[in-house]
Amino acid sequence: MGCKMNAAVSIWRRLSLFVLVSSLCSCPCRAEDSAMENIVTEKKAEESHRQDSADLLVFILLLTLTILTIWLFKHRRFRFLHETGLAMIYGLLVGVVLRYAIHVPSDMNNVTLSCNVNASPATLLVNVSGKFYEYTLKGEISANDVDDIQDNEMLRKVTFDPEVFFNILLPPIIFHAGYSLKQRHFFRNLGSILAYAFVGTVVSCFIIGLFMYGCVMLMKQIGHMGGDFFFTDCLFFGAIVSATDPVTVLAIFNELQVDADLYALLFGESVLNDAVAVVLSSSIVAYQPEGDNTHTFEAMAMLKSFGIFLGVFSGSFALGVATGVVTALISFNFTKLRDFPLLETALFFLMSWSTFLLAEACGFTGVVAVLFCGMTQAHYTFNNLSPESQDRTKQLFELLNFLAENFIFSYMGLTLFTFHNHVFNPIFIVGAFLAVFLGRAVNIYPLSFLLNLGRRNKISSNFQHMMMFAGLRGAMTFALSIRDTATYARQMMFSTTLLVVFFTVWICGGGTTQMLSCQKIRSIGPDGVERRSTKHESAWFFRIWYNFDHNYLKPILTHSGPPLNATLPACCGPLARCLTSPQAYENEEQLKDSDSDLILNDGDITLSYGDVTVSTDAAGAHTSGTPVGGVAVNSDEALDRELAFGDHELVIRGTRLVLPMDDSEPPLPLDSHRHRHKNETMS
């Protein structure tokens, strides 16, 4: 369904000349033997379609192979290679085969008609003996590639439209990330995560940009540069390689049940800095100084870029949240929709997809909107869904994420050998690796130092080293760099980016277990003891958010939390009654706040919350619709309890693949704590 769109997107994006000319260049034409030609055409058409199917089949079989091998690894508890790394290796192998073993010379007949005209509009009408044929622009081809096109058809065939990544493959990955981000530890570390994601990414972008500019200058001096490379290009490179993607690391964290705060910091940062990097890179591209020299510094253009960054980011954020809230409201009001999980799931899926489309249609960034939509859906809509739909949506997006992620990584491996315009420059590559290292270091260490000044629960130095180490680059970096490979600078960036991704995924990803034991980062069980004393950490930010969310948003958008009329001031009574639908309290099960960790846990550790208790009280009395003044909704108490006991309750399981392991049983103290907690709230 996104096909037409994508085709159009690529046509438009890559269209670099546009002339308002309606010129006609007439040539003699023959229409003889048309019947014979028709048959030839049909056969050609069929053969090409077969070839296309076979190409896609290669990818599908690659993924199948990856799955079977992953299974073997999981089975053998082999943790050095993650599925994404494996997918890359298989992609590489296929790429080598396609590049060197198979050579399908393109059928000259497919391509050879050249038409020298004075414009390149998006649509071209070709008049052949009275019949009109419509052509759509696919893109510009550099002059030295014209021969290549006719050279190796196979390599051309396995090259996907880069917009496919942005419009089809990335959205489910990003949505899934947002949908999985729903855990208390994320909100407890929200301040730090935002600092890393925003300040850190911007700092990293500029550090890398400056460093690379130095490299580029050096290369120009010694004559190693074969084309233009401006400062904006360097900044752009900084933006795209600042998006971290520690899937590999997090998968191992999941398996080993590493410290929850570290997990939250890393995962939260990586999810949000993807969004920051996307908007940042598009803002850098939008930097257009007026006047002749478009690559000088100009304050106005700079300010405008900054404005674009703020506008696009906040717009995408607002749109994503808005769609999430609308979905939550629909699922809240159409309570009986719960009887039809299929309808519910379909609605959820469509609404989430429409966020992407709406954002793109409004000129914002769909991927960013989808991220915040996912987070909102997880926080509110998820609670309104029937248990079956909760499972269905989780599983659906898990599957889509898995397929898309592995597809991207195997394509990454493939493209190292099949991409035609690679520019591997040793100086640039070495510079890039140093810059990436430096950028990450300047992101993590100074920021951690500053954050530790405000945090009660300090980010210890071994955590900092681990975060430094876990700065892997992945799908987002790749998608951003392959999006535009028209110029020399972009081609060099793309080739270098590929190497950065390969290195970080294989080396850093593979060394995670070693790094963890080297840094003596223990798993969650014993760690809990240490951190019990550190409650109320970074509480002021969390506390404000929690109170607002707990008292107002949750009651309006979900069936959990206290009734609004208990939390709103007395003067707002009528409003509260109006917003709190009587049917919201129809049965008690609906009131269970399946919030917090249900998405991340496997459901075996069900928590009983402060707010659950409150709302069950309210419903237990069957006072639906009437104010429940007697029940004091002291959210501070609930918060305190949550902060005090939250530490022990959480076992991050993630939705990634977890091997049922003997050596990592859920910590036993959990249960006793939970019971104590329950008793406390009941008394």
Added chain:
Amino acid sequence: MGCKMNAAVSIWRRLSLFVLVSSLCSCPCRAEDSAMENIVTEKKAEESHRQDSADLLVFILLLTLTILTIWLFKHRRFRFLHETGLAMIYGLLVGVVLRYAIHVPSDMNNVTLSCNVNASPATLLVNVSGKFYEYTLKGEISANDVDDIQDNEMLRKVTFDPEVFFNILLPPIIFHAGYSLKQRHFFRNLGSILAYAFVGTVVSCFIIGLFMYGCVMLMKQIGHMGGDFFFTDCLFFGAIVSATDPVTVLAIFNELQVDADLYALLFGESVLNDAVAVVLSSSIVAYQPEGDNTHTFEAMAMLKSFGIFLGVFSGSFALGVATGVVTALISFNFTKLRDFPLLETALFFLMSWSTFLLAEACGFTGVVAVLFCGMTQAHYTFNNLSPESQDRTKQLFELLNFLAENFIFSYMGLTLFTFHNHVFNPIFIVGAFLAVFLGRAVNIYPLSFLLNLGRRNKISSNFQHMMMFAGLRGAMTFALSIRDTATYARQMMFSTTLLVVFFTVWICGGGTTQMLSCQKIRSIGPDGVERRSTKHESAWFFRIWYNFDHNYLKPILTHSGPPLNATLPACCGPLARCLTSPQAYENEEQLKDSDSDLILNDGDITLSYGDVTVSTDAAGAHTSGTPVGGVAVNSDEALDRELAFGDHELVIRGTRLVLPMDDSEPPLPLDSHRHRHKNETMS
């Protein structure tokens, strides 16, 4: 991912001229103001992308609206309008708005460059001032549409590439149909279903073709025909409108729990005749007599077409079954894959998709292969999946089916007003309706008469009337007719087909409840009594298949059924031991044959089968790997039991939306029968 493929498909399919010429028509070129133009281009590109997103958003919101309205209907138990009918209505409304209310004149600049050359290759290189632009062929445009292209951009935008239906939307629908076809009643009526699907569809195709040829002759006589319309076109029309799609009817059958045999006959016929119609229509297109007049009768060409039909059908069948079997074998041997439902589900999905691609790559019909793959997966692979993956795959394909189906139907509604080349000819339309009626009648009544000669359980006349009435046309007919709308004949067919679909879905679909009560077709509860006496119906076909499947296929491909070494002759002992993996009998749960109705039932009615009992015995003794000679595997006994009790056990629930209804509780006798059955097999 299918994007590139689809684009290529449409390019190739619609390419009707192909000349091996490399002509160059040079024009003067200017490259001034290129920077300015670049900016203009970027803006245009962005705007176009926004427009595309907005267009797709229209469809997504349409589907959302459909879901909410369906929910309302379900809630109110309003059965006159099915979700697909509703989607069509919404599509129609949007179509009217797009057609008459909004008029977006196309930007002349996008389109206006015409280049008169003497060929129309798939790829065109345009040389603009030294820069090369690559264009891909989109298709032929009839001369009088050239103005239209520049007329209303909006209408063009909402038109999807017709191959999207075949390559993206139909496969999940058809796979889901195959995956849902797994029920005993289907196999019990296999002979009749095959007769209706094969003989009936071919007969219907030719009857409709002949009748329409009469109409066309008449139209030519009175001068109502504005273009060519050959006999092959008539036959093609016959083929495409012979594919029935009674989703609406079956949904109501589900809700009312109408007779299981009638359901199986209708559903089975509709699923298989889709496959027959696809292959039939492509065989008719392939009819190419040699010589000048390509529309005369020629025995050789006819035979060749027939050969193509047989070859493509059996090839697609074999491929679909083969992939299904491979998946079953993988899931059988990688038993530990069950620990990772995500991997399992992904594998299942990928293997099923690769069937489609493989079939297309081999020149067979992907849709047909996918159908048989789905049936095989349901029959074998499904049993090897972990319970969670069983749920996941069911739900995944249910969702995909739901979305794709409603998308197609809403697009159908939309296209009635937005399609540009409608040819509505009153005589042809009236003729088509008569022909469709006649074709269905000649399919059902004579065939039923003949089948009744052989059947013990006669197809009663009210069943025949119901089948006649339930001959709705749907997604497949639409997809086949929109695939090629290049010629006058095809355009007339497309317009007429749309009307046929609308009429049958709304009138026949809406009148199902009335028709059921009019024909006095009772629901399954009381009906069971009547049919209990008719066991062993059409048993010879079923018996052969059942024995083979039960004794050989099930043990090889699934963890259910008797061990192979018990069913194979003694001489095949080593082979049997080799094929029966010891781990297959590791635990008893795996041995449960979740076959039969699990896909269709909600799991609340679990059946204990003859073959389950046998295999549990074998495993219960923990004789894994050693021959279990003592356990007599009398499949005849199992079959008898199945035939005797199958009638009462089945409550068809379907995977379609079923309203929890007070008036349709599952028949109570079920339980007692089940217990009796259990006791019998235990003794």
